[in-house]
Amino acid sequence: xxxxxxxxxALLTFTFSFGQEKWDLQKCVEYAxxxxxxxxxxxxxxxxxxxxxxxxxxxxxxxxxxxxxxxYSSGRNQDPTTFSLITTAYTFNNMTLQSSVxxxxxxxxxxTVAVKDLNVKATEAGIExxxxxxxxxxxxxxxxxxxxxxxxxxxxxxxxxxRSQLESTRKQVxxxxxxxxNAANLESVLATDSSTLISAEISANQxxxxxxxxxxLDAAVSFDVATPPVDQIPIENLAGLQPDAVYxxxxxxxxxxxxxxxxxxxxxxxxxxxxxxxxxxxxxxxxLGNAYNDKAQEIKSKTQVLAPVGTVTVSGTPYQVxxxxxxxxxxxxxxxxxxxxxxxxxQSIGINLSVPIFGGGNLRTAWxxxxxxxxxxxxxxxxxxxxxxxxxxxxxxxxxxAVQKFNADKKTAESSQKTYxxxxxxxxxxxxSSYDLITSQTNLARAKSQLLYSQYDYVFKMKLLEFYKGQxxxx
Numbered sequence: 082x083x084x085x086x087x088x089x090x091a092l093l094t095f096t097f098s099f100g101q102e103k104w105d106l107q108k109c110v111e112y113a114x115x116x117x118x119x120x121x122x123x124x125x126x127x128x129x130x131x132x133x134x135x136x137x138x139x140x141x142x143x144x145x146x147x148x149x150x151x152x153y154s155s156g157r158n159q160d161p162t163t164f165s166l167i168t169t170a171y172t173f174n175n176m177t178l179q180s181s182v183x184x185x186x187x188x189x190x191x192x193t194v195a196v197k198d199l200n201v202k203a204t205e206a207g208i209e210x211x212x213x214x215x216x217x218x219x220x221x222x223x224x225x226x227x228x229x230x231x232x233x234x235x236x237x238x239x240x241x242x243x244r245s246q247l248e249s250t251r252k253q254v255x256x257x258x259x260x261x262x263n264a265a266n267l268e269s270v271l272a273t274d275s276s277t278l279i280s281a282e283i284s285a286n287q288x289x290x291x292x293x294x295x296x297x298l299d300a301a302v303s304f305d306v307a308t309p310p311v312d313q314i315p316i317e318n319l320a321g322l323q324p325d326a327v328y329x330x331x332x333x334x335x336x337x338x339x340x341x342x343x344x345x346x347x348x349x350x351x352x353x354x355x356x357x358x359x360x361x362x363x364x365x366x367x368x369l370g371n372a373y374n375d376k377a378q379e380i381k382s383k384t385q386v387l388a389p390v391g392t393v394t395v396s397g398t399p400y401q402v403x404x405x406x407x408x409x410x411x412x413x414x415x416x417x418x419x420x421x422x423x424x425x426x427x428q429s430i431g432i433n434l435s436v437p438i439f440g441g442g443n444l445r446t447a448w449x450x451x452x453x454x455x456x457x458x459x460x461x462x463x464x465x466x467x468x469x470x471x472x473x474x475x476x477x478x479x480x481x482x483a484v485q486k487f488n489a490d491k492k493t494a495e496s497s498q499k500t501y502x503x504x505x506x507x508x509x510x511x512x513x514s515s516y517d518l519i520t521s522q523t524n525l526a527r528a529k530s531q532l533l534y535s536q537y538d539y540v541f542k543m544k545l546l547e548f549y550k551g552q553x554x555x556x
Contacts, residue, residue, distance in 0.1 A: 143182035187357035203343035210336035334551030
């Protein structure tokens with residue numbers, strides 16, 4: 082649950098369900114945090130970052146690869162077992178197992194893991210920011226719906242008041258005490274009040290539809306919100322929301338500032354990674370290999386033979402020539418698959434030193450780019466802090482103005498109510514025209530409507546300051 086949720090919990094709670102029971106702000110925020118598409122997209126970004134971190138950690142371990150091939154070869158080529166040139170077609174099977182591990186690479190892999198870890202933390206803070214933004218948007222939409230519902234109540238009250246006056250006036254007109262014009266004027270006012278009521282209901286329905294979209298609710302689902310009295314919403318004292326103190330807390334608590342700090346740390350680590358790639362690296366490697374050739378042969382048997390090696394003719398008489406000792410005659414046969422694997426098994430191990438000398442300036446350019454990226458992140462951090470301070474001071478001065486306007490509108494509404502009460506009594510005594518009564522009633526309706534707007538504006542401006550403060554509300 083995000084900090085912004087606690088900020089608006091004071092707007093009342095009640096049981097959650099679709100269609101029948103109304104939703105309070107807490108349930109709206111909780112549902113939005115689980116179902117809003119922006120929050121779900123931010124969660125996917127976190128999963129990507131976590132996969133990158135996992136991969137970078139695994140890259141520190143030795144690599145191990147196995148490969149095998151089976152095929153047929155013909156024409157002049159090299160025997161994979163004897164490595165001699167042959168022209169005989171043959172079937173072959175090769176197998177290789179290779180492994181390598183970095184011995185020293187200027188902590189490039191270690192720093193890469195640190196960068197990925199900071200990216201994960203920054204993404205987590207980004208999710209917190211996305212949730213805060215959604216929760217704040219839901220709170221704004223919720224207050225707008227509450228205001229629209231209050232406008233409906235105000236329009237209904239105004240229409241009922243006009244209807245009551247019309248009924249009283251109609252009786253006096255029928256009794257001959259008042260002219261028909263008085264009733265006609267009030268009928269016109271009642272029609273206007275009815276139109277205002279319909280407009281207020283349409284506006285409330287549209288705001289509810291917008292809130293459904295914010296919650297990612299199906300537009301066809303029955304949905305309504307609870308309507309706690311606005312004067313029962315707890316508001317922190319403005320004296321405890323001084324902009325300097327709020328800004329100091331916001332720099333510590335606001336997710337965007339955490340994101341900026343983590344991004345800066347990641348950028349600094351990236352500089353070390355880029356610098357490490359420009360230095361020599363030392364690695365250890367090893368491999369195991371084997372090969373099979375279906376035409377490979379071996380000696381199966383040996384027989385000593387004393388056979389003539391030629392003839393000579395002496396005085397016309399031919400004589401056979403024999404060697405001084407018997408010679409060996411060999412019998413060949415194919416070598417079995419597993420026997421070949423045993424005979425052709427080979428191993429290798431070694432150390433590899435890689436020294437980057439010239440690669441088109443790519444490595445040095447990447448290092449310089451990473452340093453410029455640090456400057457860019459620093460500027461973005463500075464810009465976000467500046468914007469935050471500006472927003473907090475603006476919110477504070479807006480809240481001060483909203484308080485003053487609310488108090489002024491309250492006095493205006495009280496004066497308008499007194500004026501209307503006097504006008505009603507004079508009208509009932511026949512000392513005031515219907516036009517003057519309608520004027521007084523219109524002024525009262527306007528004053529009440531303005532008071533309602535200013536009260537909700539005051540509540541929202543104060544809640545915005547409490548949001549920046551980041552410590553929730555005192556229930």
